[in-house]
Amino acid sequence: MTDWDAIVIGSGLGGLTCAAYLTAAGKRTLVLEQNQVAGGCSQVFRRKGNKYEFDVGMHYIGECHSGGRMTAALRGLGLEGRVEFRRLDPDGHSTLVFPGLTFRVPSDWDTYLARLIEAFPGQERGLRLCVGILRRIGAELRTAELPKRSLPSLLRFARKAPTLASVGQLPLTWLFAACRLSPLARAVLVGESGDYGAPPSRTSVALHGGFLDHYLTGGAWYPRGGGQVVPAHLIDVIQTHGGRVRTKARVTRILIENGAATGVELEGGETIHAPIVVSGADLKRTYLDLVGREHLSPATVARVERYRMALPLFSVYLGLDIDLADRLPNSTYWCYPDADVEGAYQAAYEGRIPDEMPIFLTSASTKDPGNPHAAPPGHSTLEVMCLVPQGTFWPGGDGYSRDPEYLALKEALAERLIDRATTVLPELRRHIVWQEASSPVTHERFTLSSLGSCYGIEMAADQIGPRRPGPRTEIPGLWLTGASTTWGNGIVGAVSSGLGAAGAILRRPLSAEVKAGAVIADPAKLTPIGPDWDPLAVSKPSSPLRRRTARA
Incomplete structure (x- = not known):
């Protein structure tokens, strides 16, 4: 089909949640994702012959208890019981490590x-x-x-x-x-x-x-089966209720006619029309690139240009030949070289990486040891990351991944993160059998986020709450969802933004309805889940493997 009731740009959790609620409410909705895997920052990737699975951004979640927003949002889509969460250690869902104090x-x-x-x-x-x-x-x-x-x-x-x-x-x-x-x-x-x-x-x-x-209030949680489980089930809701998710479909322009959004143009020239266009893409790119300054008021252009992006992350992904469940509790780790948290941020704002930087450390195979995709028996995965400077600190441009300066910087920082991780796991280096790192440039390449930020615009005091954009824009027919909107960043923030945007589009209090227990989707339409169900395959909707899985 070339004409839809609604088009959603980007398949992050905000876009997928919005599309799922729109399709459940009867709107034929198309989701367009430029990457080959849907899910945005909640996606996973596999390495070393699919032996190890790593999370890009789904590390731990709140409000998955009976009264939580995440629970309500998924229940409203008929996913209660289909998406399960494992609780992190309630006596210490996070472990903070400082010199002389844990x-x-x-x-x-x-x-x-x-x-x-x-x-x-x-x-x-x-x-x-x-x-x-x-x-x-x-x-x-x-x-x-x-x-x-x-x-x-x-x-x-x-x-x-x-x-x-x-x-x-x-x-x-x-x-x-x-x-x-x-x-x-x-x-x-x-x-x-x-x-x-x-x-x-x-x-x-x-x-x-x-x-x-x-x-x-309700603890910290992790999805059983890995981070890809949540987007995979949202995709299933969309595609079983009359919508569609397309990967490898990059939007290059939002079509504006007579001052209103009427559809999108894809890379290659294909145009698709709909009276509702929802952008879950990067806020600055949505306004300044996809819409274009000529269609916006000067005040909007100035406001969008003033927004500051949050600091990006540098991540190291490790496959280990040991079972970390024997060495670590079911907890995430935050390791600091000193008590100067403010100074660590200031260094990044100034374009510096200190000799010893704070790190975040987490293991999906420890949080969900029953996931067959996480790691082979007796093995584990480990993800280590830190906040880093934006912009010109990272050599970019065409061929950046072969640039000697970029490769040297990337390798040196990866080794420093591993050194810091040995404060928690002293024997770590002896057990590394797979190592890979991603920089802000990598993140920008796969998500098209400004300056490689995974958090959208910064959650600073002058950019939160009503100072962030809501779902409605000055252009009729164009709506926003995602981490840069009123609901803020994070997994639950993105899901809540999708629910809020869908409610605004449909002109009904969806958030209040689902909080009260309403189920908008039809659970009987959802695809039966068998023991061989693979959420990563489901999240590549155009692949033959996805079609075989659906038939099975």
């Missing part, structure tokens, strides 16, 4: 506070005040509706969310100073800030309170 982050507010006081007994009063404010903000974010730009709405919001309204927009550094916390106590409190990619000076109290509540 702090395990428990999945519970009361235990979290008690553990902080145990680690810093001389700061009990300040810690109780600080954690109390963050906890109240988390609770208010779960129950309060964000205000509209009217005085009555703002007054209602201030009554229902007094802590959020009074101190939510202040920076974390203000809260830490008011509570007179030591540098190390501050570092522990923001030890997982790499999840949203902003330093304490740029992070609002509201953002960090919501982030902590995300995990401390």
